[in-house]
Amino acid sequence: MKKVLHIINSLGIGGAEKLVADIVSSNPATFDVVTLKETNSFYEKTLEKNNVNLKNLGNGSVYNPILVLKLIPLLRKYNVVHVHLFPALYWAVLAKLISFSTVKIVYTEHNTNNRRRNSFLFKVLDNLIYSKLSFIGSISEGTTTNLKRHLPNIKIPIQTIHNGIDLNCFNSNNIDLKKYDYFEEEDFILIQISSFRAQKDQKTLINALQYLPETIKLILVGDGELIGAHKSLVKLLKLENRVLFLGLRDDIPDLLNYAHVNVVSSNYEGFGLVAVEGMAMNKPVIASDVEGLGDVVKNAGLLFEKGNSKQLAQQILSLHNDKELFGIIAEKCLSRAQDYDIKLMINSYFKIYKNYNS
DSSP states (O other): OOOEEEEESOOSSSHHHHHHHHHHHHSGGGEEEEESSOOOOHHHHHHHHTTOEEEEOOSSOTTOTHHHHHHHHHHTTOSEEEEESTTHHHHHHHHHHHHTOOOEEEEEEOOSOOGGGGOHHHHHHHHHHHHTOSEEEESSHHHHHHHHHHSTTOOSOEEEOOOOBOTTTSOGGGSOTTSOOSSOTTOEEEEEEOOSSTTBOHHHHHHHGGGSOTTEEEEEEOOOTTHHHHHHHHHHTTOTTTEEEEESOSOHHHHHHHSSEEEEOBSOBSOOHHHHHHHHTTOOEEEEOOTBHHHHHTTTSEEEOTTOHHHHHHHHHHHHHOHHHHHHHHHHHHHHHGGGBHHHHHHHHHHHHHHHOO
16 A cells, blocks of 8 residues: 555644554554644654654644645645644645645544634635545544534545554553652542643633542643643642642653543543543543543543533542442443554554555
8 A cells, every 4th residue: 555644733742643643653654744843742753763754844833824835745645645633634635726636635533623613714614625535534423423513515425433542551550550659648649631722621620629628639731821821720729739730741651540530621522532541541530521522431431511610529529439439430441441442443544545545
């Protein structure tokens, strides 16, 4: 099979970025990767370590339309390109149209919602851009449903292809239990791993601590433009001794194992890969009951109403106070994680590539 090119905004920390890194690393000789912006991230280093041909188009804004011109000569080298996220989607399609390329564009829809869908202008543009795709892979049932609702007349094939993780990497049997000592041994530790931006909702989790015993502590992993506001909130609520900001990390399995409960508080989420990672570590997961994420966690972990810090606190307290319930939920989560083996996702995409890569 001729090489497939993946195009994405960057390889910073995120679910889409991890999906690209995982697919490409599964068979490095089959893929090349182009990012609109260099980040020098963990995922970039992983691809370079695996001898993947990685090209960054610059260090400026990913919204610079000049990037369309930079993509044109690249498209000529491939039969299939796999695109992720906005604006990479727009730039790749425009590059195809301007150059009269016959390249087939596979696109992965990563979210159940985005700000473009609230704009009439962007709805018109989305109709045009999506009509030029060859195939759309959607990461959850909720993501598929919402995309069809947004573009009801779309004729492009859409298939739900769930995200997946390497279950071998998220295995509590492989973890050093004594690696960290951030809190006291008797503390009950929560963790949320997510970027600090509008989509995520660490605020609700921080607020929930007010209703919980002081021995319940929180680790927040990630970075982003809203991290300062969240640090200010922690200070305002006088929770500095109970909340730890760790920034970007590449030891996620170890941190998940160190914590007792993995919380995924989000305003909207196409899938919620980190929820599955926590499940695979045999940890209870508590998540916002939003489309996509709720589909993954329902009937395994616990759900709470988006933005409801008191209900979230009640769910946390139920696991803190009831060891039997804690064990039952952890076991259900571990069982659910088996449904999201990365091999299933990769095999699905390889079938798509082969259909178009002749």
